[in-house]
Amino acid sequence: MNAKLLSRLVVYGLLLLAALFFLVPLYVMLVTSLKDGAQIRAGNLMSLPASLNFDAWQLAWSSACTGVDCRGLKPFFWNSVSMAVPAVLISTAIGAVNGYVLSMWKFRGSDLLFGFMLFGVFMPYQVVLLPMSQVLGFLGLSSSITGLVLVHSLAGMAGTTLFFRNYYTAIPRELVNAARMDGAGFWRIFYRIVIPMSTPILMVTLIWQFTNIWNDFLFGVAFSGADSKPITVGLNNMANTTSSVKNYNVDMAAAIIAGLPTMLVYVLAGQYFVKGLTAGAVKG
Structure with missing residues (x-):
């Protein structure tokens, strides 16, 4: 051998x-x-x-008790869908525009601004709980799904900006300069040139954001109300609901239901995630 x-x-x-x-x-x-x-x-x-x-799955989905609420994980699941989908799209869109500006339309102080934005990537979320709750109260969005969408969009903006900015620095500047010479403006270049070349990093960002937002517990338990709790909070409440006999099969089925969307995302789009991470790694 x-x-x-x-x-x-x-x-x-x-x-x-x-x-x-x-x-x-x-x-x-x-x-x-x-x-x-x-x-x-x-x-x-x-x-x-x-x-x-599959009785445990049926109970976990539609009739298991989470505290005094015995509707299973179904309402929490749809709360997470209503929260995650718009938050992922908004944070990804903002990150794409920010990365585009900070890489191709640099201005005085843009690098310093990008450095400050990076603090949002490494800042512990516990630091922003109190100020964010005050902002949500001021806007009248406390204990609502809309408030959770806003929180996750803002929290994810720094990370998505980092992804897109680093990716866009690898795009040849000659393409953008040629488009400018032909009279294309800011948004025309973005939609006609930059976005069609952004498929790999778009997939990375969408998968990354969806996973983070769907699996989040801290913001969900801190900012949600009785009718807006995400599935992670519902799963925690179900597992901690006391009863005379512990139904481990129901808890296991509930945990799989809670994690199934992210597992499916990685199974169906995992190859794009790896390709997107390696794209633009040589330059930038």
């Missing part, structure tokens, strides 16, 4: 171990969600269910 083949087997072996390490918890959650209470108490974590039983 030559050294090249041996090194390849070692790499594949390590990748397989890493995959198993991350997939075993998902396997345990899935098989537990398909068991009834008797099977859970009689078997072990790794055993397969005796038969496929």
Whole structure:
């Protein structure tokens, strides 16, 4: 066995171990969600269910109790959809315009402004809880989905700006200069030249923002009301709702339901995420 083949087997072996390490918890959650209470108490974590039983999924979706509310995760799921979709689109659009300006229409102090914006990427979200709550109260958006959309749009703006600005610095300036010489203005260049070349970074930003916003718990628990709680808050309330018998199968089904949208996004668009991260990595 030559050294090249041996090194390849070692790499594949390590990748397989890493995959198993991350997939075993998902396997345990899935098989537990398909068991009834008797099977859970009689078997072990790794055993397969005796038969496929989706009762726990039905309970988790439509009738499990989260505190005193026994409507399952369904209303929380649609709250998250109503919050995540506009917040992702708004923060991505703002980041694209900001990155375009800071990379191709530089002005005096633009680099300094970009440096200040980077503070938003590294600033702990706990720092902005109090001022953000005051702003939402002033605007009359407290405890509403609209308020959560605003919070996530502002919180994600720094990260999306960083993505787009770094990507746009790799676009040849000759294209923009030629368009200017032909009489194209700010928005015409943006829509006709820059946006068609932005598919990789758009995919990265959309996936990144959707994952962050959908999985967020801090803003959801701090700024939501009784009718606007996202699915992460609903899942936490369901898992912590006390009862005489702990329904682990329902909790596992609820956790999978909560994580299913982000898992689907990465399965369906993961290749675009990797390509987008590597695009423009040589320059800029």
